[in-house]
Amino acid sequence: MHIMTKLNLLATCLAGASASVLPRTDIPTGAPALPLSAFNTMPHQMFTPEQLVTLVNNGTQHGPEGDSQSIQATCPSPRTRPEWHSTSDDFKQKFVDAIKCLFTSPSKGSYPGSRNRYEDFVQVHQTVALNVHSHDNQFNAKFLVWHRAYLWAFEETLRGECGYTESLPWFDETKYSGRFSQSSIFSSKWLGAINLHGACVTDGQFANLALNIGPGSGNQYHCLTRNGDASVTGLCTSANVETCQVANDYQVFANCEESGIHGYGHIGTGGEMADFFASPNDPVFWLHHGMVDRHFRIWQNDDGNRVNYVNGPGPDGKTLTMDTMIYLNGLKPDLRIRDIMNTLGGFLCYRYDY
16 A cells, blocks of 8 residues: 555544544534523522621531631642633633533433433432522521532543543632623623523523423423523622621531522522522533632631531431531442542542632
């Protein structure tokens, strides 16, 4: 065979091999919009700023705290989770492509209603939502620790199944309080518009995204939608974050964070994000909860002892302990709370950029 023919054949084979490992980007599209009321089957718990202050001021004290000290890393090379707006376009595209990879990968098969690997995660959140959130005026202290484990499972799946080599980004919502639409997250270049009044997202890299899990605890074929309410996202302020940060007890902080900026971000984004059960359908969920986990990490870092205890009621009415189980329904192996309390421990091994 002629040498040029051999070289051309080799180049063709190598190109084919490279293409086979690249993430697919043909996300499922074409589903209809549902009315906004369909996503409000059980609203996220949301306190006013005044109620947050009262909660913290009247909260219990865990007991004498040790000397305030930064928590030292015990893992050799912790990854850093960066704020979205500080990252390069290359970083952002890698994150978006990894999510698209999950949307175009088959479900593992044990998640009823799921049509792809991404929806496996949505189905798990839908299934356990009543056990890991406060609802019906009943506080559940498991919220922070379960979602930390859930984000870890998602990040590990992006890395292990889609070749993602970066850390999860997060959204500093305090810098866009009342003006989420001005963030590049909600641009036509990335995740699409927010002020849609319940219409389908038709721009950005998840335009016309078709979803199968939710709304609520049921399943109905529908598109990704958002609402956008600046009067609610306007509550995502540094002052309201700081209100929670001064809490001296885990369960008080957890209640304040869940019912404060966590609720404001979900309800203020609206549409899919307002869905108590299936909010992870919107890829912005991971950026929002990265922020929540960062607040948890900062609160822990104010005193090194805060990685060594947990308290408050769990879903079964029993007080949480460090040995309480965190169930991930097969996404990753189940964990105990003690496994994820220190993000700089040998198991999780990550920090935030600020």
